[in-house]
Amino acid sequence: MQLESYQIADHNNSLRERHQRKLAYWTEEVANAEAVIGKLIDFQIAIPSWALGTGGTRFGRFAGGGEPRSLEEKLADIGLLHALNQSSGAISLHIPWDIPSDPEAIKQLATQYSIRFDAMNSNTFQDQPGQPLSYKFGSLQHVDPAVRQQAIEHNIDVIRHGLALGSDSLTVWLSDGSSFPGQLNFRKAFDRTLDSLQAIYQALPDDWKMLVEYKAYEPNFYSTTIGDWGSSLLYATKLGPKAYTLVDLGHHLPNANIEQIVAILLNEKKLGGFHFNDSKYGDDDLTTGSVKPYQLFLIFNELVDGLDARGLNHATSLGWMIDASHNVKDPLEDLLQSVEAIQLAYAQALLVDRAALEEARETNDVVRAQEILQEAFRTDVRPLVAEARLRAGGALNPLALFRQLDTRQKLIGERGTKTIATGL
Amino acid sequence: MQLESYQIADHNNSLRERHQRKLAYWTEEVANAEAVIGKLIDFQIAIPSWALGTGGTRFGRFAGGGEPRSLEEKLADIGLLHALNQSSGAISLHIPWDIPSDPEAIKQLATQYSIRFDAMNSNTFQDQPGQPLSYKFGSLQHVDPAVRQQAIEHNIDVIRHGLALGSDSLTVWLSDGSSFPGQLNFRKAFDRTLDSLQAIYQALPDDWKMLVEYKAYEPNFYSTTIGDWGSSLLYATKLGPKAYTLVDLGHHLPNANIEQIVAILLNEKKLGGFHFNDSKYGDDDLTTGSVKPYQLFLIFNELVDGLDARGLNHATSLGWMIDASHNVKDPLEDLLQSVEAIQLAYAQALLVDRAALEEARETNDVVRAQEILQEAFRTDVRPLVAEARLRAGGALNPLALFRQLDTRQKLIGERGTKTIATGL
């Protein structure tokens, strides 16, 4: 299903008057409204290829219909999202689920949708049919050098696929770890993992980044070899200048201060990328902003502050990606909600009066510092985000238009009700 | 694969001398050693039918071989465990995975293995092939009365299957809840769930128990309708005298004091059963006793104390069951480890000098109260547990014998390497 430009235009016309009234008010209220809108237009969030279908848990999966059955249909879905919000112009592929049979054709298709190829993701947390050696007890950490070599080669293969498509980064998420006390020699597992990562690093093109993701637990339930930012930073530092830490919001122990982690990593020049989602308990992979929107804002506050401190471009200096699981929502609607929540948090962070904030901090005026952040967070920036979409050619209300057009029903009509997209 | 009695005898003979030396020492050290051994012999832990195969997570599953392909083979596996440890003489079935085609034949088979049928488990957390209505948004809590009715009838059906086999309790674990703020009207969901449970309760035979299980989160990640012991007790109280709370060790928020919950529920005469496992992060479903053995002991300390206070039989007053997931271990070996850990904790709880403990408590002698518990916990009760097995006809070292006999290889020989047992 392709979105026609007249459909967006009609939708926007129907809402324009109301939007203009709001916008007029808020551009008067917000001093830097124009600058915010400009930055929002530039800001693109990559969609992972595996988040276009219904997700599930170990207890089950309740599939929806009309899910993409091929890489081409995944691109079509993201093309649809991007047409609606003009903020999802990138896809993050997962190998082996998304190996293109004809990379050039896929590249052209992506170009038609104005989608670029963000970070490539390898998979050594599952066994694939026909795979000679199993990852049951780890991959890059495995005691058997042959298993490590298989995993290294897989990652190099992923780089190769990425090169063919124009990607420039590799995300390594390792589920490697242990489920029981005693299972693993932590020190040796660390060293073996480092060796393996170094082998992959050597195959990394000079203009690529390697993003080393960490996670506190799951699917291993006693230890994870790259378990926190401290570990990831150790690896990234030992690997070299092309290696960075990737932060996934759901990958922390309870109560972790993620915004501080972000600030420290930016200060160390080692923050490489971001996986957005939300959670209440663990790696729940819920819609971004659906549970802790203030935390999301505080994280963006550090991102903006830290990138500005080094004069870095917000949109291009880090990899921005959603990584969520859509268990009870339409995946595309869920992604529209996530992208909007990210844009709102980003816009609010751009509203923070940084000079006043630093002044308050310099005088230990805690009350005022809090007021300054809350002033930004309590501001209703939805009209600014909508205006950014409008100017970029998107829809004033992407979710409403998605529903008005009966999009899911049309996708089901095209693809059937029993489709299952690859992914989690 | 059937264990021959000479195999156990040979094994025991080879270890007998060493065992006798240890036993002699410990029966001298432990005043009530004989009584402990007697109680251990009586104590049986039910094995859930779904724990005989390899478990997995949403990220994948690394199957082993030789897993049971039918209810008959599941009984054979538990028969094997029971022959080895003489403490696993019960099975807990799960419907629809374990619907017997010929209940009488299954009953006879179970009798041959000296296995009785413990609590029956219903399943409304997954959709089964051909099921008219989906549980995607809940079952007993569902907004649609037709879905609720379907789930009620399923539970009544489970009771029927249980009656045919000689079970006398129904465990209701509901995954019902919500994954996002706003999704659920908590009050209405509570009331609908209560109505549904009441309908099932009315179909419950007079000599049956209904065990209402609670869980803090997963697979729903915002709220669970029966989310903690407080909720479960509310339901059980409103339902009536046949309804009880079931405690699963992994179903709590971080840092919960489970032993206190157990004590309160026993005090309220509403503790009905127990699911054993262990965990570090969430419902990790690890081998019982592998992560927090002292907590397991403290729980048994309350169980023994609370049951004794009401003069109840330890072995028969509550439902005792393992509920774990074997992701990286041989399931049968894992279960042998769990049963042994449970027996050790139970034996240690039986060693606690309760008169002295109460005396210390009455004088607020915190140091001594701690010493009394630690005295019991630090005691090496393995010889007592081994002796109980020996007297009951089991193996001195079940795990060692399991390996000596090449059991898994034989099961693979019989059943193949690609078997997949039903379950999680």
Added chain:
Amino acid sequence: MQLESYQIADHNNSLRERHQRKLAYWTEEVANAEAVIGKLIDFQIAIPSWALGTGGTRFGRFAGGGEPRSLEEKLADIGLLHALNQSSGAISLHIPWDIPSDPEAIKQLATQYSIRFDAMNSNTFQDQPGQPLSYKFGSLQHVDPAVRQQAIEHNIDVIRHGLALGSDSLTVWLSDGSSFPGQLNFRKAFDRTLDSLQAIYQALPDDWKMLVEYKAYEPNFYSTTIGDWGSSLLYATKLGPKAYTLVDLGHHLPNANIEQIVAILLNEKKLGGFHFNDSKYGDDDLTTGSVKPYQLFLIFNELVDGLDARGLNHATSLGWMIDASHNVKDPLEDLLQSVEAIQLAYAQALLVDRAALEEARETNDVVRAQEILQEAFRTDVRPLVAEARLRAGGALNPLALFRQLDTRQKLIGERGTKTIATGL
């Protein structure tokens, strides 16, 4: 220091034009703006007498200056807050810290400030100078009946003080519990505590409420005898119709779903009162709304929904109180921030389109249900809250006026820099 009405008038005049512009916009945007403003005017949040001074931790306390040295000065401080925001017209006293030497004079003073006496708080978590028996090992749970009796009598004494002042409820927060496994017989501690509470309950006037507060941990670090809502509800149910559960936001295990607890308690007609604060780790007692404003909104969403379902008055059906510790902020400024955050959350909850929400729930439209809540939360209700203050005679920006008037400096001038208010 007394606030003069011209000072508020001048302040409001200086901000009026800007406020009117905002208000005009938002009263057009928000359909029920007038009703919201009306409800905000009625809504009063009690200030605890112990929160007017600098708080501390076990590691230290960094006192500020100008803190109230007497009950009269505490009333003056709350009078000041109330003059500024017209939403703090109640005080919650703590005995023995606030025993009035002349209750009638105190009542008159309170009336002058338009302050009523909210719930009375007893204290059995500390030993007072000259107290015959120690609460080191508990109070209402204590093994020694004489200690229990002392604690019972203290609570009855607190009721007596409250009667003299016109209060109509007693909050019982027990720190009773244990710090080590073995220390306490949980069952007996439960029963003794129940007996003690029953003795207090019998002394409770018929038109009073007893609010049974729960807390997961601290200052006891192994168990707390009234440790969660399930325990509190058990006690309140056994006690009778005058007993209710009190929820303090900081008194839960990590990740608890407090809004669901609130909904269940309202459904059971057993929610009695609320202690507002915020936290990231434990009972951090931070400024309400400073860490998890969306959670605060979700809680108010349930409060509004649950009270409306029974046709109850929002302002008067429950006890609303702040309970926070001001370690690094001016206590009065901190309280102004907390009250405003509560009002914002309440106002947003009043904006929720409940008919649409129920419709979304009835059709399992999770996406829309989330949108409806977010629509309310993302609305900038500050102009409505300001308007409510304005109409009630308060300041458009209480915090700004507090600072413009150099209030703290004046209080220091009156009271000195070395004052230490009683409290935590």
Added chain:
Amino acid sequence: MQLESYQIADHNNSLRERHQRKLAYWTEEVANAEAVIGKLIDFQIAIPSWALGTGGTRFGRFAGGGEPRSLEEKLADIGLLHALNQSSGAISLHIPWDIPSDPEAIKQLATQYSIRFDAMNSNTFQDQPGQPLSYKFGSLQHVDPAVRQQAIEHNIDVIRHGLALGSDSLTVWLSDGSSFPGQLNFRKAFDRTLDSLQAIYQALPDDWKMLVEYKAYEPNFYSTTIGDWGSSLLYATKLGPKAYTLVDLGHHLPNANIEQIVAILLNEKKLGGFHFNDSKYGDDDLTTGSVKPYQLFLIFNELVDGLDARGLNHATSLGWMIDASHNVKDPLEDLLQSVEAIQLAYAQALLVDRAALEEARETNDVVRAQEILQEAFRTDVRPLVAEARLRAGGALNPLALFRQLDTRQKLIGERGTKTIATGL
């Protein structure tokens, strides 16, 4: 109160027969019993000077009697402990609480008790009377360079005191952080703290260690500037070879895998010291081994393994110290319990069959790896620990002897009931 050697001899004689019987059994059971006993004799755990009095929480403190009123009496208390268990031959001082008026005399006194001076502790988390500038908003991180300088000089002063007494390490625990979002510029706070630490580092003698302690939260409740091992390691690495990370068991987020952290730090050659205690919720500072003894064993398992891998002496390569708060127990009894729990865990770790464990790991035999650890943990090593005490001249049962001798009553007789030791 001084312990006479005949008192220990009498005590030991009364228990000797029973002890010998146990020992005979266990030295036969445990292959390396002699080696374990030898290592236990060498292993000394430092007692912090502030842990000799009753601790408290922000809610109160229930003092005991007979607490040490001076540094001399603190040494006497530790001398008593050491005489009893021969394993507490070190004290860790806290400045300014323990500034010796006559260092030489104190050194001689310590020598008489066979006590050496372990790490010195600075205090910038409290304001001392007469201190020019306040640490309310931090010390080494403070925005005001004058406050930072004051804190730097204090630390250098602490080094000076330590030099005079023969200490060779400085522990820096900073409570610096923030309690509210917005309060702190994380990046600048990091950099300022690093600058300050570098100034202290430069004053550190060449043969000293600087131990950089981390803590997740408390007394700051939003962020802590040295908040986790990753931060601490970053600081220690930037500081240089004399700087190390110090691990306190209670300073982590819920569910943290501390043993893995220990292994990584040892692998990085940056683990410097250890603070022992136990906890269920936060930094509860309970008796070591009273809540999670298996975790304590797993930590020692990593310590032994990691130190052995580098051929390091267990007793001298790291700083071993208890850091606990005795709120409801006699402080000296509590410390005796802690030291014993540490010795038991250490002894059990020494029992682990490391060759077999590595073999199990190399073959991914998770079941066997778990069995090997449990085999060690389930062994009753109390007779070995008692024998080590006996050979070193201590008491077979220090706690029993402490009570038999009415020690606390005698201390109260000497010092009075109203003493308050400095400390938390």
